[in-house]
Amino acid sequence: MTTTIDIATTRDAAPSPLRKLFGAHEFGVLSATLLIFLFCTVFVPNFLTSDNLISVAQQIAFIGIIGTGMTLLVIAGEIDLSVGSQYGFLSVMTAYTLTEMVLPVWLATVLVVGFGALIGLVQGLITTVAKVPSFVVTLAGLAILRGAALLVTDGVPMSGPPNPGFHDLVSGNAIGSLAAQTIWMAAVMLLFGWVLSRTKFGYDVYATGGNMKAATNAGIRAVRVKVLCFALTGALCGLAGVILVGWLGSANPLTGNGFELSVIAAVVVGGASLAGGVGSIVGTLLGALVAGLIGNALVLLGVEGNWQQVATGVLILTAVLINRFIASRQSALR
């Protein structure tokens, strides 16, 4: 009896950490992160200072928070192109509930996050029940929510309340001089990284995106899983909006214009497959970091801002090609 168990455990033992690392979907993005970091350290002046690194960590917070929802959604086999508009609309809603309705911060937060979840719920239901591809549904959402944000504000930024406590909570110095945004991002990513990789819901997300028919046949409520992922993404857009307004003290209706590109870039660069079933929160974090580091380096090198767009596009293409290469190497190994 003991021998069989021993045999079983050795056969099914975890591969060595090194093998695991090289085989991981995140291997490409991890190497890229390290390479870019090394490059910047050597060639970019003022890169390796704690102030600069802390500001990179602060800048990627919003991509990280919204990218967490997007990661779950992409793994579940769907996509949300409206995250930039949701983020903008919900920022405006935050400022509105705080300054016009004069609600306490906690209540405004609950309302905004809840409304974000509701937006996701509606888009998720249209996608799954009416069977319209999420690409189309959320493209419509992108236009509608941006228009709504501009209509509500007449196109001018809306100021938030002067509330130092709120400001400190979302953007003060949290640990040492690490910004609170960074901590919020870390909390969100840790929580959902755990949910995704360890809980039954996370397993259902992978199964749903990997093979929806198989998942449904196995008794997984795949439609509900997808709708929940949409709602989660919306809720996290709300959280990002609240944090942004607390930080800046105002909400610009153009907030997050084109932001979906950065978020999807982080998720895809992080090794997630738009076909569903593959991806991870760690990957997305690294993907956001790569984008953040490149953007930072371009700024420090004094490169014109528009090149950042070009760099993001090139990054997506490179990442997809590398991921494809890794996937083919993995199947060759077997």
Added chain:
Amino acid sequence: MAVLAGTGIRKRFGGVEALRGVDISIEEGEVVGLMGDNGAGKSTLMKVLCGAVRPDGGTFTMNGGPVQLRSPRDATAHGIAVVYQDLALVDQRDVATNVFLGREPRRGLVVDRGRMRREARSVLDELSIRIASVRLPVGGLSGGQRQCIAIARAVHQGGRVVLLDEPTAALGPEQQANVLKLITRLKERGTAVIVVSHNVDHVLAVCDRVVVMRAGQVQGVRDARSTNAATIVGLILGDIAADTVVHTEVAS
């Protein structure tokens, strides 16, 4: 008493009447072979029995009591497990996860991965399924191995009735023999098995009863011990006229 019985099952797909009033029943520990030409309605019948296809008509009983099989969840809850002809695995996930798909063991909120791997391995060993590691993604395995994992899942999750749709079709001889052995083992455990197959020898070797379908109807039902390959083939091709005594034979 039949562990599962369906009466008067009908199903139409647009202009095609896939099932035209089919009766089927199976006892505890019985193996029923379901045979018939391509398009006879075998897969549709299996899908109806496992809740994946809603029939247009028909009633179901389990151990004499009426049941509804409206969804795969319903069927699973009643202890009906299924292995599809078109495999239903999640390629990106590992062997252990696929064996437990949708029913992962949990410790609190967290999936108990250690237990999942151990149990998956013991199920594979029990069925003599050779796979290097339960951590391998199933997408990289051979067709035979994938079929075996799908069966392992049905066995592991299955309660009283296991439905197998052409389980040996994609397999090499050794794995075919393993699957047949596995069906016998299920029978010994008191599990009812309905197996779709095109191989008359396989069916006569492991089944107690053979149900032959033709054009959406039951053409004939035979006791596997007292029939022969020629009779079965005759029923499949329609050379032997359809039974009119199907009902009495099933009931007796």
